Amino acid sequence: MxxxxxxxxxxxxxxxxxxxxxxxxxxxxxxxxxxxxxxxxxxxxxxxxxxxxxxxxxxxxxxxxxxxxxxxxxxxxxxxxxxxxAIDFEKRNGGLLKLVYSENEKKELESILSLSSVEWLDNKEARKRVPQLSKEVMGAAYLQEDVHITxxxxxxxxxxxxxxxxxxxxxxxxxxxxxxxxxxxxxxxxxxxxxxxxxxxxxxxxxxxxxxxxxxxxxIIPVKGECVAAINEGAPLRYAVFHDQFYIVPRNNNELIIGATKKWNDWSENPSLDGLEEVIQKAKKMIPEVGEMKWTRAWAGLRPQTxxxxxxxxxxxxxxxxxxxxxxxxxxxxxxxxxxxxxxxxxxxxxxxxxxxxxxxxxxxxxxxxxxx
Ligand SMILES: Cc1cc2nc3c(=O)[nH]c(=O)nc-3n(C[C@H](O)[C@H](O)[C@H](O)COP(=O)(O)OP(=O)(O)OC[C@H]3O[C@@H](n4cnc5c(N)ncnc54)[C@H](O)[C@@H]3O)c2cc1C
CATH class of the missing domain: 3.50.50.60 (FAD/NAD(P)-binding domain)
Structure with missing residues (x-):
């Protein structure tokens, strides 16, 4: 050639x-x-x-x-x-709730909360926006600019x-x-x-x-992230929810993306059962009913870390x-x-x-x- x-x-x-x-x-x-x-x-x-x-x-x-x-x-x-x-990459405008379970965690968000685009929601307001949230959630920073795409x-x-x-x-x-x-x-x-x-x-x-x-x-060090997805047949989740670098992200088809682990220097691209168990536990702490949803798929990817x-x-x-x-x-x-x-x-x-x-x-x-x- x-x-x-x-x-x-x-x-x-x-x-x-x-x-x-x-x-x-x-x-x-x-x-x-x-x-x-x-x-x-x-x-x-x-x-x-x-x-x-x-x-x-x-x-x-x-x-x-x-x-x-x-x-x-x-x-x-x-x-x-x-x-x-003519391709729509599914920008979802709801934004993200960064959840807080204690005063200490709220304190850690001080600098974010000082930004004009970020709003503090107390427990009642957070649950009004996301009724599925666990009762243990104390409140949330609402990051409306942190939208998501596919x-x-x-x-x-x-x-x-x-x-x-x-x-x-x-x-x-x-x-x-x-x-x-x-x-x-x-x-x-x-x-x-x-x-x-x-x-x-x-x-x-x-x-x-x-x-x-x-x-x-x-x-570049691989940081393996494992995820699982489930179908939400209940009320749609309008926002992504996030805590301690774990999250639940809703897609347009009512699939929820639940992730993700952080496994340093792990080159395997297959998810492990331990990894999936960890993300499901973290997700249930945010939205307990996730445990009853039907899973659709699981996967892993390697984040390029410096x-x-x-x-x-x-x-x-x-x-x-x-x-x-x-x-x-x-x-x-x-x-x-x-x-x-x-x-x-x-x-x-x-x-x-x-x-x-x-x-x-x-x-x-x-x-x-x-x-x-
Ligand atoms: C579970 C998980 C969740 C994540 N969530 C988010 C998120 O919500 N938001 C966010 O911003 N980021 C997120 N990330 C991080 C994000 O996915 C990565 O930072 C990003 O995809 C890196 O893109 P890239 O193009 O550098 O790498 P890649 O997508 O890995 O692309 C590199 C490409 O190079 C190709 N390649 C390698 N070697 C060769 C070669 N010799 N010749 C030709 N081609 C080659 C590979 O096949 C590959 O397709 C997440 C990552 C993971 C694993």
Whole structure:
């Protein structure tokens, strides 16, 4: 096969790679996604889809403004993508109740509760909004901006949108090696070699393979999350509910997504019975009647975790034109639009917020390439 030539080749077609492809293709860049499996088939399809800019962050420095900007981009993308692709990625506007069971827990929410978009609900008000809530719930922070979407549909609609702007999508095309020859990158797959001026590694937990191959000692750690889904045949749940990083998220078809465990450095993609038991127990503490619902499916996914909690979004310290966009941990769905936009700006040369450049740059790791290891 003759090598195909692109402005940008993206390695990995999860929500991060698909978002990058969308933003670049929209700017008329000739883009390809090379995906080892199916588009969105890995961590992305395991996600609950909460856009939790307020529920997820305690620090309001780099990550919160980045996450909030991404949350706002979704509002725009939702309409734009629906018009372009006729795909509705099921944005549900109810928002999220972050539950509190004690005064101490309420105290921990002080900084969130100080935000103007966040409302405190006492026990009575919380139960008025969600009558199914356990009587033990003392109250809740109502995060109305933390809406949720269906991640796999969002990912597919972004890659479809990219395709409509001219991007090429290659599924079941595993990248084996990336190397530089002259001014160009050569991307070797079992299906042939692709050539590109720029390469973006967006391979989730599997980005480790490329860090090593490209001379960096960075590591992404898998944090396995297990989930179960059940059909709610009772009154619909209008909001997602959340406590201690466990949650129940309602889908449009009355399915409830119940998750998720956090198993550090576990590479298995099958859910365990212990894991499922844990999420069901946590869910019953929030909504007791969950225990009586009929389960529909169970699954697990691997969150790409970095040591300092920030994703890597930036250029390789030595190889110009080679970028990483990985390590988005438990918030990759939320952070996908801002990441896509940031990589687009880096490649086309539009200014990016300095704070974000510094916070997410690849070489911030002192053990990175060279003598540190
Ligand atoms: C249980 C669970 C619940 C979650 N809930 C939420 C949530 O509510 N909100 C939120 O914001 N985030 C959530 N997340 C996190 C979110 O799913 C991830 O951060 C996000 O999906 C990461 O996207 P990604 O594109 O980097 O990775 P992935 O979706 O894993 O995509 C990487 C892709 O790269 C491909 N790939 C790997 N190696 C190669 C290769 N050599 N060649 C070609 N392709 C390759 C893989 O096949 C894969 O498709 C959750 C995660 C889990 C596990």
């Amino acid at each position: 003759e090598s195909k030539q692109f402005d940008v080749v993206i390695v990995g077609g999860g929500i991060i790679g698909s978002s990058i492809a969308y933003y670049l293709a929209k700017e008329n860049r000739k883009v390809a996604i090379l995906e080892a499996d199916k588009i969105g088939g890995k961590s992305t399809s395991a996600a609950a889809g909460m856009l939790g800019a307020h529920s997820e962050y305690k620090e309001f420095k780099h990550l919160y403004p980045f996450a909030r900007s991404s949350q706002l981009l979704y509002k725009q993308l939702y309409e734009e993508i629906r018009e372009l692709t 991640p796999l549909i969002a990912c597919n609609s972004l890659s479809k949108g990219a395709q409509l702007f001219g991007a090429e999508i290659y599924e079941y095309t595993r990248v084996l090696a990336v190397s530089k020859t002259g001014m160009e990158y050569s991307i070797k797959t079992a299906q042939g070699t692709f050539l590109a001026k720029n390469v973006v590694i967006a391979s989730g937990v599997w980005s480790n393979y490329f860090f090593q191959q490209l001379g960096l000692s960075h590591e 040591y300092d909690g920030h994703p890597y979004i930036g250029e390789h310290p030595e190889m110009k034109g080679l970028y990483f966009a990985t390590g988005h941990q438990r918030n990759g769905i939320l952070l996908a639009p801002a990441t896509g936009k940031m990589i687009r700006d880096l490649i086309i040369g539009t200014p990016v917020e300095k704070e974000w450049l510094d916070a997410f740059k690849v070489e911030r790791n002192i053990f990175a390439y060279g003598g540190g290891k």
